[in-house]
Amino acid sequence: MARKVQFVETVLRDANQSLIATRLPYAKFEPMLETIDKAGYYAAECWGGATFDVCLRYLNEDPWERLRKIRAKMPNTKLQMLLRGQNVLGYSHYPDDFVKLFVQKAVENGMDIIRIFDALNDVTNMKTAMEATVKAGAIASGTISYTTSPVHTHKKYVQMVKELKEMGAATICIKDMAGIMGPQEAYDMVSAIKDAVDLPIDLHTHSTTGLAFMTYLKAVEAGVDIIDCAISPFSGGTSQPATETMAYALRQLGYQVDLDDKCTKKIADYFKGVRDEFLADGTLMPKSMATDTQCLTYQIPGGMLSNLLSQLKQMNALDKFDEALIETPKVRKDLGYPPLVTPTSQMVGVQAVTNVLQGERYKKVSKEVKAYCRGEYGKTPAPIDPQIQKLILGDEQPLKGRYADTLKPVVEDTRKKLGDLAKTDEDVLSYIAFPNLAEKFLEERKAKEENVATYSIVEC
Ligand code: CO
Numbered sequence: 001m002a003r004k005v006q007f008v009e010t011v012l013r014d015a016n017q018s019l020i021a022t023r024l025p026y027a028k029f030e031p032m033l034e035t036i037d038k039a040g041y042y043a044a045e046c047w048g049g050a051t052f053d054v055c056l057r058y059l060n061e062d063p064w065e066r067l068r069k070i071r072a073k074m075p076n077t078k079l080q081m082l083l084r085g086q087n088v089l090g091y092s093h094y095p096d097d098f099v100k101l102f103v104q105k106a107v108e109n110g111m112d113i114i115r116i117f118d119a120l121n122d123v124t125n126m127k128t129a130m131e132a133t134v135k136a137g138a139i140a141s142g143t144i145s146y147t148t149s150p151v152h153t154h155k156k157y158v159q160m161v162k163e164l165k166e167m168g169a170a171t172i173c174i175k176d177m178a179g180i181m182g183p184q185e186a187y188d189m190v191s192a193i194k195d196a197v198d199l200p201i202d203l204h205t206h207s208t209t210g211l212a213f214m215t216y217l218k219a220v221e222a223g224v225d226i227i228d229c230a231i232s233p234f235s236g237g238t239s240q241p242a243t244e245t246m247a248y249a250l251r252q253l254g255y256q257v258d259l260d261d262k263c264t265k266k267i268a269d270y271f272k273g274v275r276d277e278f279l280a281d282g283t284l285m286p287k288s289m290a291t292d293t294q295c296l297t298y299q300i301p302g303g304m305l306s307n308l309l310s311q312l313k314q315m316n317a318l319d320k321f322d323e324a325l326i327e328t329p330k331v332r333k334d335l336g337y338p339p340l341v342t343p344t345s346q347m348v349g350v351q352a353v354t355n356v357l358q359g360e361r362y363k364k365v366s367k368e369v370k371a372y373c374r375g376e377y378g379k380t381p382a383p384i385d386p387q388i389q390k391l392i393l394g395d396e397q398p399l400k401g402r403y404a405d406t407l408k409p410v411v412e413d414t415r416k417k418l419g420d421l422a423k424t425d426e427d428v429l430s431y432i433a434f435p436n437l438a439e440k441f442l443e444e445r446k447a448k449e450e451n452v453a454t455y456s457i458v459e460c
Helices: 014-020 026-038 050-059 063-073 096-108 126-137 154-166 183-196 214-223 243-252 261-280 295-299 302-314 316-333 342-356 367-374 386-393 411-421 426-434 436-459
Strands: 004-009 043-047 078-083 115-116 137-147 171-175 201-204 226-229
Touching: 004 243, 014 050, 026 063, 026 261, 043 050, 043 436, 050 063, 050 154, 050 426, 063 078, 063 426, 078 096, 078 126, 096 115, 096 126, 096 411, 115 126, 115 171, 115 436, 126 137, 137 154, 154 171, 154 183, 171 183, 183 201, 183 214, 201 214, 214 226, 214 243, 243 261, 295 302, 302 316, 302 342, 316 342, 342 367, 367 386, 411 426, 411 436, 426 436
Parallel strands: 004 043, 004 226, 043 078, 078 115, 115 137, 137 171, 171 201, 201 226
Antiparallel strands: none
């Protein structure tokens, strides 16, 4: 029998985030939820740090309510979220009580799969979230932040996968956030992991460099079980490869694909209209949908390159771009080859620009890089250059063990602090994750409810 390849649809999360900065309001995709539910996807990715942030910051939506509404419209398809390990949705580490309650509530509100990663691939930063996911009865998807460096060998990745399995991972995801994984690399890496563990493997990449279709194909040949794709109008460029195109090609090659073409056509037709609206108002920039091979030349993710450019532009130092490009991999090496994903990509990029502009390396160092050198982000893939670490930390000693162990529980105190502003644990969690945004949101909600209440008394 033909081997089955399954699909994760990313239009609600990653495609939405990569192309239009997560600006899709619930009302815009609601009409398609029932169709997506019937289409035969393995899962629909619908939640993550940026979704949460943008819901509160720009869309005036309660992210928890969004999740419950999606759940109600999609009873048959697994819902998936992306979780940054001990960072949960944010950029710094949280105490365990928050991580545990967040995972528990995400699952209670309808999440089926929690894809858990760490920017440094330090599994001790993933453990609490992995265990909480298993405890809540959901699927823990242990995730590798894919990067290349002399220390990122298949042997190391396989070791990581084994540790994730120990922690209860039900699936493994290889997450290539920059779209730099090529087809041969995908074939070799998937083969190595398949040989080592008997778990379904999901590959996640981006079309940025144009490699993605080929990368998926070779990954499938090596036995990958699940691929992440976006419905065609929201595919390509910084987003994922198109769902329908991959389905067509894989069927032609004899693989079993359980997607319903009538449903995917309906979803595509609908999202064409949505895409055109975002193109018309300028939220969607055509260049986001184009192929950009610069990252292959520099091995630097696309988002980081544009950040470098805009920083230099702000400083009126665009002539230093080449120097900053050469400095970036050097800083990455000094810092022990972190994968270039949020927040390490920002740290490395800013430090490289600072080094170049100051004309002296590490003369000025951000508080994030200092914290990184103290070990607050976890164990680095290779040791930080001892001389640089000493230069940055002075006499301060780096941390031994896990940073989160030094943090005090936060949930109970926040609950008390918020009083009746927070009606539920979900409100408390939103506040801990995004204090300013959530406070504003909760206050506005309260004001609205009080108005409604007065109004209804008059009505009576
Ligand atoms: Co992605």
